[in-house]
Amino acid sequence: MNRNRPKFKQILDAAVVVIAEHGYHSSQVSKIAKQAGVADGTIYLYFKNKEDILISLFQEKMGQFIERIQEDIQKEETASEKLFFLIQRHITFLSEDQHLAAVTQLELRQTNRDIRNQINEVLKGYLQIIDEILESGIESGEFQEELDARLARQMIFGTIDEVVTTWVMNEYKYDITELIPKVHKLLLHGCKR
């Protein structure tokens, strides 16, 4: 089950395409295998079961995305800039891969609680970044002192998530990256003094 062998990524990429195209419930293992160019049984050399494909998919795609943000966000100075950076990266990342966006915003949610719990584990890293932005903002005086960090975090994540989901459900018919400064302004206004 080595994650570094080429077929591991090959299967995950196939899964994104198939699920985005046919929806989660019509994405049989055999369909993913065919798209990946491997035999059905080969899937099980790399993944414990079908759910594991989904979880690995999220871990792999979002995990590295989160890691890179964590590194790069250090370079931003003010909390406002950090918030802008987060929103920009998040929206830009998904705008560049509409298949992945459809999978994360719509299809991945059609799963049972177990999978969603594991997905939330991955998301924790992302939520921590938000928390760090909020802390730094409160500390520096940019944000309201009495800001409830947990609520503010839910507002930030909930808003960005809703913005992306709406874009996907509207079938990408407008340029979501144009919304980045507006979302930033809106959320910043909600946090700052």
Added chain:
Amino acid sequence: MNRNRPKFKQILDAAVVVIAEHGYHSSQVSKIAKQAGVADGTIYLYFKNKEDILISLFQEKMGQFIERIQEDIQKEETASEKLFFLIQRHITFLSEDQHLAAVTQLELRQTNRDIRNQINEVLKGYLQIIDEILESGIESGEFQEELDARLARQMIFGTIDEVVTTWVMNEYKYDITELIPKVHKLLLHGCKR
């Protein structure tokens, strides 16, 4: 398929309990029928198919909830008060029926796009209420003139939804109604001048 006969509501109530308890994918029609105290076949005298139970469930429970808000919110004067009223009703409504909360926040989303689209139709009424609050606030000068109504709406809905979902995923272990004033303050701050 008369929605006024007692068994219609009886089956919907049973569906809420069963789905909340076992999750959507483990909620067989026969399980719902048993919980409702009717025969399996009786379900199909009131619902076209299993999906129709879910859609009707949302239409019935959320539909009347939205209608009542639409009426009562007129009594509130300022946009700030209207916003508070909306948040309070939304959170209170779901805090009073944890089964229903689990269904709307988690289980109902484990469905295919067709169902989601029908659910979104019901939600449109709710989003309109938010839009009206925003308009009245902008008009009265309470809110920023340059506020992007669509984005602000997504922020408000996205935040409340995320707050409730987080509460459900944490298994109701804190009193969510205590968050009402905080959520109000946060969102108001994001909108006002």
Added chain:
Amino acid sequence: MNRNRPKFKQILDAAVVVIAEHGYHSSQVSKIAKQAGVADGTIYLYFKNKEDILISLFQEKMGQFIERIQEDIQKEETASEKLFFLIQRHITFLSEDQHLAAVTQLELRQTNRDIRNQINEVLKGYLQIIDEILESGIESGEFQEELDARLARQMIFGTIDEVVTTWVMNEYKYDITELIPKVHKLLLHGCKR
């Protein structure tokens, strides 16, 4: 279960129409009831079960047809005339009611062995008429002395049945009554000296 009450015939007529139109397997009791203008439950005041509708249908429609032939055929003198009379009546009767023809030739055969056995009981009367024609023909010297009555009977019935079935399967697109003299000539030729 009185066969003389008007609803008895009303239901049978409805059954012929519904079965001819939708085929046997799509002819639910409720559909027949609706066509007959009675409640589903009313069917069971006149018929033991669904199979009984079919059997009664055949008994009623074919039974009286056979009886009338039995009476009228006496008037014919020679075996050849009798045979002509039989063929003419059989083909004319079904050509006048295409719905009934579709039911007897196609739909009624899509049933299980029990029903077919009961149908065969009704047919025995018909086969007896054939036997009587054959006997009189052999006796009078019109037909071959060594004719195997059972086989000849199967030939006569099998041929007429096949002729009518072919006509129904070709959707009545030619005038079957024109075939009467030809069929008579063919079968007569097979039997006579």
Added chain:
Amino acid sequence: MNRNRPKFKQILDAAVVVIAEHGYHSSQVSKIAKQAGVADGTIYLYFKNKEDILISLFQEKMGQFIERIQEDIQKEETASEKLFFLIQRHITFLSEDQHLAAVTQLELRQTNRDIRNQINEVLKGYLQIIDEILESGIESGEFQEELDARLARQMIFGTIDEVVTTWVMNEYKYDITELIPKVHKLLLHGCKR
């Protein structure tokens, strides 16, 4: 869906046995699978659905039977001999496999029109053979010049079919092969000058 793999024939043979024994409507897929010694799901690797089993059954069993007749009948010289050959082969073939006879004469007819139409496609080859016999007989002067080929074909097929069906419905209680010369004589008499 390869018709040459051994399980294909294995399943068809099992289907003949099960359907002959229990009747078409009591022959569940699982029953056929069990008889064939395969899992239920395996059926669907070889057949599109349950109906496809029936259609394939007829195509396979009757198709090759018809093909062989087509080849061998060339060796017969006179139309009378060809007719004898056809009757002999037809009756002998079904007399040797009573299960198959029950299926073709009784059970296969308990199906809907779609299946019947597909079965008729297979039968067309058989009817062509009859037509060729009739043509050669008319040409050689053995048969009546004015013979209506379509009617004569219906007589020949209808008679043989009725003879076999009667034998099956009488539960094989007499030796049907003894009827071969009699049927031949009867039908020949009907056709010849």
Added chain:
DNA sequence: CATGAATGAGTATTCATTCAT
């Protein structure tokens, strides 16, 4: 006699997973 709401037994089909090759 007549109704029609309620019943509940019965079954074809899918598809994740395995394992002999």
Added chain:
DNA sequence: AATGAATGAATACTCATTCAT
């Protein structure tokens, strides 16, 4: 490592029949 044929559990839905009114 890779294959893909074989497995078999699991379930929504229909419709003939009943029976309280």
